[in-house]
Amino acid sequence: MSTGNLKENETDSVRQLLIPKNYEAELTEKPEANGDGASAGKVAAIEPINKSNSRKKLEELKDQLQIALELEHSTIPPYLCALYSIKQGSNLMATEIIKSVVLEEMLHMIMVANLLNAIGGNPQIGEKEVDKKNKFIPAYPTTLPGNVDPTLVVGLEPFSKHSIKTFWKIEHPVGNFQLPQNMDTGDVVYKSIGEFYKALVYNLTELELLxxxxxxxxFKGKKEKQVTSQHYYGSGGKLFTVENLEDALNVIEEIVGQGEGTLGSIFSDPFQEGNENYLIFGTDVEDFAHYFRFKEVYYGHFYSTTDSAHRKSRNKGLPTGEKFDVDWDAVYNMKPNIKMKDVEKGTPLHDKMYDFNKTYSALLDNINDACNGKPEVLQEGIVLMYQLKYKAVELMNIPIGEGYMAGPSFEYIKG
Incomplete structure (x- = not known):
C-alpha cells in the first residue's frame, strides 16, 4: 500500500501531528502585547484577564467558541461542492481524500460544540438559532469567520486546481507569530486557523487557572450535553468529550493537528539537512493533515517516506511519491456561487435547489439538536448526508447556459 492511502471506515487512525512536545506550554505562554500580535488589521487594546473581568471574559470566550463553530462549518460547503462535482468513477483517490477531510471538519464542529457546552455555553448551529446579524451559514463567496486571513476568499466551486489550492490555503500553517491577548475577534486579524485556536487556548487556560x-x-457544563463517539456516525479521527482543561487542550490539539498538522515550523525554522522532525510521512501514518492531503491532490502524488515537509528541503515540501490519477476535466462545470435568487421561482430548477437547501438545513438542525442535549439523534443525520449527495449531483446535471451546470447554494431554509 502506498504512503497516504486511506483505510475504509477508519475511526481512530494514527495522526500526523507536527505539534511539538511542549505544545501546551507554548500555547499557554502569555502573548506579547505589541503590534506584532496579528497580521494586517487593527489590533485591539489588550485587557488582561483578572478577577474583576473574568465573568465578562468567560462570556466572550463562549462567543469566540461560537465563532469557532462557524469557522469549522464554513469550510464544509466549499469542500462538498468540489466533492459532489467529481463525476462518478473518476478521481477515486481525490474523492476519498476530500471525503475524509469533510468528515473531519464535521467532527471538529462537534468537538467545538462539546467544548462550548463544557463551559456552560449553548451551541447555535444553523441560521434558525441565531439572529440576522450573525448568520451561521456565510453568503459565499466569503472570507473566513473570526477574521482568519481576510485576504482569502472562499467560494462554492467545482473540483479544480483553483479550488484545491484555495483549500490548502484555508489549512495553511503560519510560523513565527505572536498572539494578542485580546479575545475580540472583531478587532484582531488572525493569520491562520491555528493562530485563531492558539488565542482560544490562551484564554481558556487563563480563565481556568484563575x-x-x-x-x-x-468547566461546569452539563455532561449529558456531550456528544460521544457512540453517537457520532462518521469516521475521521477520535471524538473527544470535554470535562476539564486537559480535555479542552486535547480537542484543540486534534483540530489543529488534523488541519495544519503543524504550528508553522515548516515555514519559519531554518532547514537542516537530515532533520528527521520534517520526515513525517512514514508508513505508520494513514492520514495526513488536510494541508498536506490537498497538496497530494493538487500534484497527483502521494508523499514519499523520504519527502520532507519543510519548504526549503530538496523536495520543497511537495509530494514526490507514488503518482495517482487526477482528471481535472471529469467534473460537472457547476456555476460558482449560484444562489436561489438567481433562479426564477416556480421553475423545476428552483424547486430542486430549494429541496437541496431544505435537506442541508435539516442536517444542520439535526446537529444542533444533538449538540444541545439530544446526542442520540445524530444517527438520524446519516440519511440526510446521503440525500445531500444525490440532490447535489442531480442539480449539477442541469445545464443553465453559457456552458455551466446548476449546483447547490447551501442556503438556510427554516423548518
Whole structure:
C-alpha cells in the first residue's frame, strides 16, 4: 500500500501531528502585547484577564467558541461542492481524500460544540438559532469567520486546481507569530486557523487557572450535553468529550493537528539537512493533515517516506511519491456561487435547489439538536448526508447556459 492511502471506515487512525512536545506550554505562554500580535488589521487594546473581568471574559470566550463553530462549518460547503462535482468513477483517490477531510471538519464542529457546552455555553448551529446579524451559514463567496486571513476568499466551486489550492490555503500553517491577548475577534486579524485556536487556548487556560486559584472551575457544563463517539456516525479521527482543561487542550490539539498538522515550523525554522522532525510521512501514518492531503491532490502524488515537509528541503515540501490519477476535466462545470435568487421561482430548477437547501438545513438542525442535549439523534443525520449527495449531483446535471451546470447554494431554509 502506498504512503497516504486511506483505510475504509477508519475511526481512530494514527495522526500526523507536527505539534511539538511542549505544545501546551507554548500555547499557554502569555502573548506579547505589541503590534506584532496579528497580521494586517487593527489590533485591539489588550485587557488582561483578572478577577474583576473574568465573568465578562468567560462570556466572550463562549462567543469566540461560537465563532469557532462557524469557522469549522464554513469550510464544509466549499469542500462538498468540489466533492459532489467529481463525476462518478473518476478521481477515486481525490474523492476519498476530500471525503475524509469533510468528515473531519464535521467532527471538529462537534468537538467545538462539546467544548462550548463544557463551559456552560449553548451551541447555535444553523441560521434558525441565531439572529440576522450573525448568520451561521456565510453568503459565499466569503472570507473566513473570526477574521482568519481576510485576504482569502472562499467560494462554492467545482473540483479544480483553483479550488484545491484555495483549500490548502484555508489549512495553511503560519510560523513565527505572536498572539494578542485580546479575545475580540472583531478587532484582531488572525493569520491562520491555528493562530485563531492558539488565542482560544490562551484564554481558556487563563480563565481556568484563575478559577482554580479560588477552588472553582469554568468547566461546569452539563455532561449529558456531550456528544460521544457512540453517537457520532462518521469516521475521521477520535471524538473527544470535554470535562476539564486537559480535555479542552486535547480537542484543540486534534483540530489543529488534523488541519495544519503543524504550528508553522515548516515555514519559519531554518532547514537542516537530515532533520528527521520534517520526515513525517512514514508508513505508520494513514492520514495526513488536510494541508498536506490537498497538496497530494493538487500534484497527483502521494508523499514519499523520504519527502520532507519543510519548504526549503530538496523536495520543497511537495509530494514526490507514488503518482495517482487526477482528471481535472471529469467534473460537472457547476456555476460558482449560484444562489436561489438567481433562479426564477416556480421553475423545476428552483424547486430542486430549494429541496437541496431544505435537506442541508435539516442536517444542520439535526446537529444542533444533538449538540444541545439530544446526542442520540445524530444517527438520524446519516440519511440526510446521503440525500445531500444525490440532490447535489442531480442539480449539477442541469445545464443553465453559457456552458455551466446548476449546483447547490447551501442556503438556510427554516423548518
Amino acid at each position: 478559577a482554580q486559584a479560588d477552588g472553582d472551575t469554568i
